[in-house]
Amino acid sequence: MDRSSSAASRAPAPATQGLVGRLRALLAPHCAVCGLAANASPLCSGCRRDFFAPTARCRQCGLRLAHGERCGRCLRAQPDYDATITLADYVAPVDGLVVALKFGPRLELAALFGQLLAERLAPVVHSATLLVPVPLAFERQADRGFNQAREIARVVQRQLRCTMLDAALLRTRHGAPQESLDADARRRNVRKAFAVASAHAAAIGGGEVMVIDDVMTSGATLGEIASVLKRAGAARVTNAIVARTP
Numbered sequence: 568m569d570r571s572s573s574a575a576s577r578a579p580a581p582a583t584q585g586l587v588g589r590l591r592a593l594l595a596p597h598c599a600v601c602g603l604a605a606n607a608s609p610l611c612s613g614c615r616r617d618f619f620a621p622t623a624r625c626r627q628c629g630l631r632l633a634h635g636e637r638c639g640r641c642l643r644a645q646p647d648y649d650a651t652i653t654l655a656d657y658v659a660p661v662d663g664l665v666v667a668l669k670f671g672p673r674l675e676l677a678a679l680f681g682q683l684l685a686e687r688l689a690p691v692v693h694s695a696t697l698l699v700p701v702p703l704a705f706e707r708q709a710d711r712g713f714n715q716a717r718e719i720a721r722v723v724q725r726q727l728r729c730t731m732l733d734a735a736l737l738r739t740r741h742g743a744p745q746e747s748l749d750a751d752a753r754r755r756n757v758r759k760a761f762a763v764a765s766a767h768a769a770a771i772g773g774g775e776v777m778v779i780d781d782v783m784t785s786g787a788t789l790g791e792i793a794s795v796l797k798r799a800g801a802a803r804v805t806n807a808i809v810a811r812t813p
């Protein structure tokens with residue numbers, strides 16, 4: 568067959584068609600969870616529904632709840648934060664994505680989480696909302712080179728056009744990594760571990776603060792941060808997190 572003929576140039580040979588199809592499939596956006604092609608979204612609709620759909624949760628701490636507005640633990644001892652909004656539970660496959668973001672590092676996952684959080688937060692965030700990412704312990708940030716909470720918060724800030732107070736929280740003390748401790752030790756470990764930077768104290772006073780983090784486990788860190796922010800005069804503190812340990 569003469570490949571330079573006009574018929575051949577109009578319709579690619581079957582082998583070429585197969586190659587074009589495979590290239591298109593490779594270049595199309597793929598779902599971050601299942602790897603299947605996803606149209607114009609980092610998640611396919613099935614994975615979005617299966618792993619990131621809103622569910623009934625304690626409005627204060629984000630634990631899954633069969634009924635009622637607050638879990639027994641929040642009713643017994645009110646945390647200093649007013650509400651928690653979480654995208655998912657910290658179970659497979661979301662836990663794997665969070666670990667991949669931090670240790671991969673797969674920074675494109677910060678864009679995915681930030682976009683999903685922005686969608687969930689859109690009804691409650693307004694232009695005066697202050698986004699405050701949880702700071703990493705200094706030596707961890709030095710090791711990793713980035714703070715995943717900050718990367719996620721940046722995406723939320725860009726999408727919702729609110730204010731991000733990147734350096735509002737300071738680590739004043741560096742305890743052991745929380746994941747190595749039980750619940751009581753976690754509370755002791757984070758006590759007096761944070762402070763509001765004096766340059767941002769005026770902005771925090773009377774403000775609505777949205778604290779951004781990747782994972783909430785016992786809530787000890789976020790409880791301590793909320794208490795510090797409330798002492799600095801924050802009117803309301805909401806946690807906005809990617810995944811909650813069930």
Ligand SMILES: [Zn+2]
Nearest residue numbers: 598601611614
């Ligand atoms: Zn998928």
Ligand SMILES: [Zn+2]
Nearest residue numbers: 625628638641
């Ligand atoms: Zn609760």
